[in-house]
Amino acid sequence: MVIEISYVLLGVAPGILWLLYFFIANRNEEESFASVFRVFCWAATFTIPTAIAERILNATIQKESIQDSLITSFLLIAPIEEFFKLLAVWIGAYRRSDFRAPIDGITYAITAALGFVVVENALYILRLGPSIVWSRLLYATPGHLLFSALWGYSMGMARFVRVGEISVVIKGFLCSVGFHGLYNLLVAVSPGKAKITLTPLLLVLFVIVIFLVKKLRSVSPYPFLGDALLIICPECEAYAPEASGTCPRCGFALSKPDPDTARFCWKCRHKVSPDAMRCPRCYVSLKKSSLAQDEATALAGLHVKA
Protein backbone atom coordinates (compact mmCIF):
# COMPACT_ATOMS: atom_id res chain seq x y z
CA MET A 1 0.00 0.00 0.00
CA VAL A 2 2.81 2.43 0.95
CA ILE A 3 4.58 1.53 -2.31
CA GLU A 4 1.41 2.16 -4.31
CA ILE A 5 0.89 5.55 -2.70
CA SER A 6 4.47 6.57 -3.43
CA TYR A 7 3.98 5.65 -7.11
CA VAL A 8 0.72 7.61 -7.22
CA LEU A 9 2.63 10.60 -5.81
CA LEU A 10 5.23 10.13 -8.55
CA GLY A 11 2.43 10.13 -11.11
CA VAL A 12 0.98 13.41 -9.83
CA ALA A 13 4.38 15.07 -9.25
CA PRO A 14 4.51 16.97 -12.60
CA GLY A 15 1.25 18.77 -11.76
CA ILE A 16 2.32 19.60 -8.21
CA LEU A 17 5.71 20.92 -9.41
CA TRP A 18 4.04 23.12 -12.03
CA LEU A 19 1.65 24.62 -9.45
CA LEU A 20 4.53 25.11 -7.02
CA TYR A 21 6.51 26.95 -9.69
CA PHE A 22 3.58 29.29 -10.31
CA PHE A 23 2.94 29.84 -6.64
CA ILE A 24 6.56 30.81 -5.94
CA ALA A 25 7.15 32.81 -9.12
CA ASN A 26 3.92 34.80 -8.74
CA ARG A 27 3.81 35.34 -4.99
CA ASN A 28 3.41 39.10 -5.47
CA GLU A 29 0.52 38.57 -7.90
CA GLU A 30 -2.06 36.32 -6.24
CA GLU A 31 -4.59 36.68 -9.04
CA SER A 32 -2.21 35.06 -11.49
CA PHE A 33 -1.72 31.94 -9.39
CA ALA A 34 -5.47 31.83 -8.72
CA SER A 35 -6.19 31.65 -12.48
CA VAL A 36 -3.67 28.86 -13.02
CA PHE A 37 -5.00 26.96 -10.01
CA ARG A 38 -8.60 27.38 -11.23
CA VAL A 39 -7.77 25.96 -14.68
CA PHE A 40 -5.87 23.07 -13.07
CA CYS A 41 -8.84 22.20 -10.82
CA TRP A 42 -11.37 22.42 -13.65
CA ALA A 43 -9.27 20.12 -15.81
CA ALA A 44 -8.80 17.65 -12.94
CA THR A 45 -12.57 17.67 -12.34
CA PHE A 46 -13.30 17.18 -16.05
CA THR A 47 -11.62 13.77 -15.95
CA ILE A 48 -14.95 12.57 -14.48
CA PRO A 49 -17.25 13.56 -17.40
CA THR A 50 -14.49 12.39 -19.78
CA ALA A 51 -14.41 8.94 -18.16
CA ILE A 52 -18.22 8.77 -18.20
CA ALA A 53 -18.40 9.78 -21.88
CA GLU A 54 -15.72 7.27 -22.85
CA ARG A 55 -17.45 4.54 -20.85
CA ILE A 56 -20.86 5.23 -22.44
CA LEU A 57 -19.34 5.29 -25.95
CA ASN A 58 -17.22 2.22 -25.17
CA ALA A 59 -14.17 4.19 -26.29
CA THR A 60 -11.24 1.99 -25.31
CA ILE A 61 -8.00 2.08 -27.31
CA GLN A 62 -7.75 -1.63 -28.17
CA LYS A 63 -10.38 -2.71 -30.71
CA GLU A 64 -11.06 -5.81 -32.82
CA SER A 65 -10.31 -4.17 -36.15
CA ILE A 66 -8.15 -1.31 -37.46
CA GLN A 67 -11.30 0.56 -38.58
CA ASP A 68 -12.74 0.45 -35.07
CA SER A 69 -9.41 1.62 -33.64
CA LEU A 70 -9.33 4.48 -36.16
CA ILE A 71 -12.82 5.60 -35.18
CA THR A 72 -12.27 5.44 -31.42
CA SER A 73 -8.81 7.06 -31.63
CA PHE A 74 -9.65 9.99 -33.92
CA LEU A 75 -13.38 10.52 -33.44
CA LEU A 76 -13.97 9.60 -29.80
CA ILE A 77 -11.04 9.58 -27.36
CA ALA A 78 -8.97 12.45 -28.83
CA PRO A 79 -11.81 14.97 -29.36
CA ILE A 80 -13.47 14.17 -26.01
CA GLU A 81 -10.26 14.59 -24.00
CA GLU A 82 -9.03 17.68 -25.87
CA PHE A 83 -12.51 19.24 -25.60
CA PHE A 84 -12.66 18.92 -21.82
CA LYS A 85 -9.12 20.28 -21.38
CA LEU A 86 -9.98 23.22 -23.66
CA LEU A 87 -13.21 23.81 -21.73
CA ALA A 88 -11.18 24.08 -18.50
CA VAL A 89 -9.17 26.95 -20.01
CA TRP A 90 -12.23 28.52 -21.59
CA ILE A 91 -14.18 28.79 -18.34
CA GLY A 92 -11.20 29.09 -15.99
CA ALA A 93 -9.15 31.81 -17.69
CA TYR A 94 -9.94 32.69 -21.29
CA ARG A 95 -12.41 35.54 -20.68
CA ARG A 96 -10.59 36.96 -17.68
CA SER A 97 -8.32 39.99 -17.45
CA ASP A 98 -5.60 37.66 -16.25
CA PHE A 99 -5.21 36.30 -19.79
CA ARG A 100 -2.59 38.98 -20.46
CA ALA A 101 -0.50 37.94 -23.42
CA PRO A 102 -0.72 35.44 -26.31
CA ILE A 103 1.81 33.14 -24.60
CA ASP A 104 -0.74 32.65 -21.79
CA GLY A 105 -2.66 30.43 -24.21
CA ILE A 106 0.08 27.80 -24.02
CA THR A 107 0.65 28.35 -20.30
CA TYR A 108 -3.02 27.69 -19.53
CA ALA A 109 -3.24 24.79 -22.02
CA ILE A 110 -0.29 23.09 -20.33
CA THR A 111 -1.89 23.74 -16.93
CA ALA A 112 -5.13 22.10 -18.11
CA ALA A 113 -3.22 19.16 -19.59
CA LEU A 114 -1.39 18.64 -16.29
CA GLY A 115 -4.56 18.88 -14.20
CA PHE A 116 -6.13 16.32 -16.46
CA VAL A 117 -3.22 13.93 -16.88
CA VAL A 118 -2.19 13.70 -13.23
CA VAL A 119 -5.66 12.45 -12.27
CA GLU A 120 -5.48 10.00 -15.18
CA ASN A 121 -2.00 8.91 -14.03
CA ALA A 122 -3.23 8.32 -10.48
CA LEU A 123 -6.22 6.28 -11.69
CA TYR A 124 -4.08 4.18 -14.06
CA ILE A 125 -1.50 3.46 -11.35
CA LEU A 126 -4.21 2.44 -8.88
CA ARG A 127 -5.89 0.22 -11.46
CA LEU A 128 -2.94 -1.30 -13.35
CA GLY A 129 -0.21 -1.22 -10.71
CA PRO A 130 3.02 0.75 -10.15
CA SER A 131 4.78 -0.60 -13.28
CA ILE A 132 2.64 1.68 -15.48
CA VAL A 133 4.08 4.84 -13.89
CA TRP A 134 7.10 5.21 -16.24
CA SER A 135 5.15 4.95 -19.47
CA ARG A 136 2.64 7.44 -18.01
CA LEU A 137 5.44 9.88 -17.10
CA LEU A 138 7.54 9.43 -20.25
CA TYR A 139 4.79 9.18 -22.89
CA ALA A 140 1.24 10.00 -21.80
CA THR A 141 2.17 13.05 -19.71
CA PRO A 142 4.32 14.86 -22.33
CA GLY A 143 1.83 13.71 -24.96
CA HIS A 144 -1.07 15.47 -23.24
CA LEU A 145 1.03 18.62 -22.73
CA LEU A 146 2.07 18.76 -26.38
CA PHE A 147 -1.39 18.01 -27.84
CA SER A 148 -2.92 20.77 -25.70
CA ALA A 149 -0.17 23.25 -26.55
CA LEU A 150 -1.45 23.19 -30.16
CA TRP A 151 -4.90 24.57 -29.29
CA GLY A 152 -3.25 26.65 -26.54
CA TYR A 153 -1.35 28.42 -29.31
CA SER A 154 -4.54 29.13 -31.23
CA MET A 155 -6.30 30.32 -28.04
CA GLY A 156 -3.40 32.68 -27.37
CA MET A 157 -3.74 34.08 -30.88
CA ALA A 158 -7.55 34.14 -30.80
CA ARG A 159 -7.75 36.03 -27.49
CA PHE A 160 -6.30 39.14 -29.10
CA VAL A 161 -7.92 39.16 -32.54
CA ARG A 162 -11.19 40.96 -33.19
CA VAL A 163 -12.74 38.66 -35.75
CA GLY A 164 -12.62 34.94 -36.46
CA GLU A 165 -11.83 34.06 -32.86
CA ILE A 166 -13.82 30.81 -32.78
CA SER A 167 -12.49 29.55 -36.11
CA VAL A 168 -8.88 30.15 -34.97
CA VAL A 169 -9.52 28.06 -31.83
CA ILE A 170 -11.23 25.31 -33.83
CA LYS A 171 -8.26 25.03 -36.22
CA GLY A 172 -5.87 24.49 -33.31
CA PHE A 173 -8.30 22.06 -31.71
CA LEU A 174 -8.44 19.95 -34.88
CA CYS A 175 -4.63 19.85 -35.11
CA SER A 176 -4.36 18.58 -31.55
CA VAL A 177 -7.11 16.00 -32.18
CA GLY A 178 -5.13 14.80 -35.21
CA PHE A 179 -1.92 14.27 -33.22
CA HIS A 180 -3.74 12.83 -30.21
CA GLY A 181 -5.65 10.43 -32.48
CA LEU A 182 -2.44 9.32 -34.18
CA TYR A 183 -0.84 8.70 -30.78
CA ASN A 184 -3.79 6.52 -29.70
CA LEU A 185 -3.79 4.67 -33.00
CA LEU A 186 -0.07 3.82 -32.71
CA VAL A 187 -0.75 2.37 -29.25
CA ALA A 188 -3.79 0.46 -30.55
CA VAL A 189 -2.06 -1.03 -33.62
CA SER A 190 1.02 -2.37 -31.85
CA PRO A 191 1.09 -1.84 -28.10
CA GLY A 192 4.35 -3.80 -27.88
CA LYS A 193 6.18 -1.40 -30.22
CA ALA A 194 4.47 1.76 -28.91
CA LYS A 195 7.61 3.05 -27.19
CA ILE A 196 9.47 2.98 -30.51
CA THR A 197 6.68 4.47 -32.61
CA LEU A 198 5.65 7.16 -30.11
CA THR A 199 9.13 8.60 -29.58
CA PRO A 200 9.50 10.19 -33.05
CA LEU A 201 5.88 11.44 -32.88
CA LEU A 202 6.51 13.19 -29.56
CA LEU A 203 9.84 14.58 -30.79
CA VAL A 204 8.24 16.07 -33.91
CA LEU A 205 5.47 17.58 -31.77
CA PHE A 206 8.03 18.95 -29.35
CA VAL A 207 9.84 20.78 -32.16
CA ILE A 208 6.53 22.19 -33.44
CA VAL A 209 5.53 23.40 -29.97
CA ILE A 210 8.94 25.06 -29.38
CA PHE A 211 8.42 26.91 -32.67
CA LEU A 212 4.89 27.97 -31.61
CA VAL A 213 6.12 29.15 -28.19
CA LYS A 214 8.77 31.29 -29.90
CA LYS A 215 6.17 32.72 -32.24
CA LEU A 216 3.71 33.55 -29.44
CA ARG A 217 6.42 35.14 -27.32
CA SER A 218 7.23 37.55 -30.11
CA VAL A 219 3.62 38.80 -30.19
CA SER A 220 2.49 41.41 -27.69
CA PRO A 221 -1.02 42.89 -27.60
CA TYR A 222 0.29 46.05 -25.89
CA PRO A 223 2.07 49.08 -27.33
CA PHE A 224 5.85 48.89 -26.97
CA LEU A 225 7.14 51.38 -24.38
CA GLY A 226 10.75 50.22 -24.29
CA ASP A 227 12.14 47.26 -22.37
CA ALA A 228 12.39 48.85 -18.90
CA LEU A 229 9.97 47.87 -16.15
CA LEU A 230 6.71 49.84 -16.18
CA ILE A 231 4.96 51.74 -13.40
CA ILE A 232 1.47 53.26 -13.33
CA CYS A 233 1.32 57.01 -13.89
CA PRO A 234 -0.34 58.49 -10.75
CA GLU A 235 -1.97 61.18 -12.87
CA CYS A 236 -3.64 59.24 -15.73
CA GLU A 237 -3.13 55.59 -14.65
CA ALA A 238 -1.41 54.67 -17.92
CA TYR A 239 1.71 52.48 -17.97
CA ALA A 240 4.97 54.41 -18.08
CA PRO A 241 8.60 53.19 -18.14
CA GLU A 242 9.99 53.53 -14.62
CA ALA A 243 13.08 55.42 -15.76
CA SER A 244 11.42 57.73 -18.27
CA GLY A 245 10.84 60.79 -16.06
CA THR A 246 7.63 61.81 -17.83
CA CYS A 247 4.45 59.83 -18.58
CA PRO A 248 4.31 59.10 -22.34
CA ARG A 249 0.53 59.54 -22.28
CA CYS A 250 -0.16 62.69 -20.27
CA GLY A 251 3.32 64.19 -19.86
CA PHE A 252 3.09 64.16 -16.05
CA ALA A 253 6.53 64.48 -14.41
CA LEU A 254 7.14 61.14 -12.69
CA SER A 255 9.22 61.13 -9.54
CA LYS A 256 11.76 58.32 -9.10
CA PRO A 257 9.67 55.31 -8.01
CA ASP A 258 10.40 53.91 -4.55
CA PRO A 259 10.99 50.17 -4.06
CA ASP A 260 7.38 49.56 -2.97
CA THR A 261 5.87 50.99 -6.18
CA ALA A 262 4.20 48.26 -8.26
CA ARG A 263 6.30 47.31 -11.31
CA PHE A 264 4.95 45.63 -14.43
CA CYS A 265 6.52 43.56 -17.20
CA TRP A 266 7.14 45.71 -20.30
CA LYS A 267 5.87 42.92 -22.54
CA CYS A 268 2.77 41.41 -20.88
CA ARG A 269 1.96 43.98 -18.14
CA HIS A 270 2.20 41.31 -15.45
CA LYS A 271 3.02 42.63 -11.97
CA VAL A 272 6.61 41.69 -11.17
CA SER A 273 9.02 42.32 -8.32
CA PRO A 274 11.56 45.13 -9.03
CA ASP A 275 14.52 42.73 -8.86
CA ALA A 276 13.02 39.96 -11.05
CA MET A 277 15.40 38.74 -13.77
CA ARG A 278 12.64 37.24 -15.88
CA CYS A 279 8.88 37.74 -16.08
CA PRO A 280 7.29 34.66 -14.45
CA ARG A 281 4.36 35.05 -16.81
CA CYS A 282 5.72 35.58 -20.33
CA TYR A 283 9.33 34.58 -19.50
CA VAL A 284 10.81 37.67 -21.15
CA SER A 285 14.12 38.95 -19.75
CA LEU A 286 13.60 41.99 -17.50
CA LYS A 287 17.19 42.98 -16.91
CA LYS A 288 18.38 43.95 -20.37
CA SER A 289 17.72 47.65 -20.33
CA SER A 290 18.75 48.30 -16.74
CA LEU A 291 22.04 46.47 -17.38
CA ALA A 292 22.52 48.48 -20.54
CA GLN A 293 21.75 51.59 -18.53
CA ASP A 294 24.31 50.68 -15.87
CA GLU A 295 26.88 50.14 -18.59
CA ALA A 296 25.99 53.46 -20.17
CA THR A 297 26.32 55.20 -16.80
CA ALA A 298 29.65 53.48 -16.18
CA LEU A 299 30.89 54.48 -19.62
CA ALA A 300 29.73 58.07 -19.08
CA GLY A 301 31.65 58.04 -15.77
CA LEU A 302 34.80 56.86 -17.59
CA HIS A 303 34.48 59.63 -20.14
CA VAL A 304 34.11 62.23 -17.41
CA LYS A 305 37.21 60.88 -15.65
CA ALA A 306 39.24 60.89 -18.83
Ligand SMILES: [Zn+2]
Ligand atom coordinates in the same frame (compact mmCIF):
# COMPACT_ATOMS: atom_id res chain seq x y z
ZN1 LIG B 1 0.05 59.87 -17.25
Ligand SMILES: [Zn+2]
Ligand atom coordinates in the same frame (compact mmCIF):
# COMPACT_ATOMS: atom_id res chain seq x y z
ZN1 LIG C 1 5.73 39.39 -18.91
